[in-house]
Amino acid sequence: MADHELRTVVSGMSFTECPRWHEGRLWFVDFYTHVVCSVAEDGSDLRTEVEVPQQPSGLGWLPDGRLLYVSMRDRLVMRREPDGTSVVHADVSDHVTGHANDMVVDAEGRAWLGNFGFDLMGGADIETTGLLRIDPDGTVTAVADDLWFPNGSVVTPDGGTLIVDETLGNRISAFDIHPDGSLGERRDWATFGELSTSRALAEAIPQGKYAPDGCTLDADGCLWVADALGGRVCRVREGGEILETVSPGTGAFACMLGGSDGRTLFICCAPDFDEHARSAAREATIRAVTVDVPHAGLP
Structure with missing residues (x-):
């Protein structure tokens, strides 16, 4: 790794998530102050x-530059128009079984969206859920199912593969993207352990070997993946081999390669992901470290 020294870019947040490098700035959301933010590379x-108001999550941009963002609790994908107003891009409330969550927007303007699938913060039993494709006109189509908390996702540079973290599945999955926008069969991109033998959250979490959350792709085809339960971000080769690890000394929940040369790894950090604790505190940060291989693909 080029530079092992972690530096703080943003501090005093509630729970930062969904970092994106876009037009020379780092964009991110802060769950419990209910804002989408952007910041210069140096934190200024x-x-x-x-x-x-209903809690932001995944971010992306249509080909014409309009911002798409997830409104989690009312299960909407919103679109910011050129005049700054926001309108509903898609209502996914009939298609999801938990909070709408992270998404990636591809070069065609198609948004690939996951959801919790169950009441995570309420401690409900785990239920698998699906993945949605939202076309540029707002049409919603279910494209995959039986996923264990589909979360951070990337699209490869050729636009032909969607890679999806399954936070509670000990695995990262991949799908071929067909020309018509349908997906091929799920396949393992990386596995870290077996699927949980229990749907009870308190029993399943200890079985998690690696809980892949937010991720970012590099030019060698490897993923930097935040481990939501392990307080680390690892560079993972397809198949599951861990090549490098960054441990920020706190929880790590998402990451993004960006910066002027694409080699700054931004990491969303917080003590934990408990909704009540994070709502009451301002302990979340975004930290950064320089790595050797630059960003590739989307986001």
């Missing part, structure tokens, strides 16, 4: 871009 010029 922090801006509130959009307020999202």
Whole structure:
């Protein structure tokens, strides 16, 4: 790794997530202050871009530059128009069984969206769930099912493969993207352990060997993946081999390669992901470290 020294880019947040490098700035959401923000690479010029009362999550941009963002609790994907107003891009409430969550928007303007699948913060039993494709006109189509908390996702540079983290499945899955927008059969991109033998959350979590959350792709085809239960971000080769590890000394929940040369790894950090604790505190940060291989693909 080029530079092992972690530096703090943003501090004083509730729970940062969904980092994206876009047009020379780092964009991210802060769950419990209900905002989408952007900041310069060095941490200066922090801006509130959009307020999202029902809790923001995944971010992406249509080919014409309009921002898409997830409003989690009311299960909407919103679109920011050129005049700054926000409108509903897609209502997914009939298609999801938990909070709408992270997404990636591909070069065609198709948004690939996951959801919790169950009441995570309420401690409900785990239920598998599906993946949605939202076309540029807002049409919603179910494209995959039986996923264990589909979360951070990337699209490869050729636009032909969607890679999806399954946070509670000990695995990262991949799908071929067909020209018509349908997906091929799920296949293992990386596995870290077996699927849980229990759907009870308190029993399943200890069986997690690696809980892949947010991720980012590099030019060698490897993923940097945040481990939501392990307090680390690892560079993972297809198949599951861990090549490098960054441990920020706290929880790590998402990451993004960006910066002027694409070699800055931004990491969303917080003590834990407990909704009540994070809502009451301002302990979340975004930290950064320099790595050797630059960003590739989307986001």
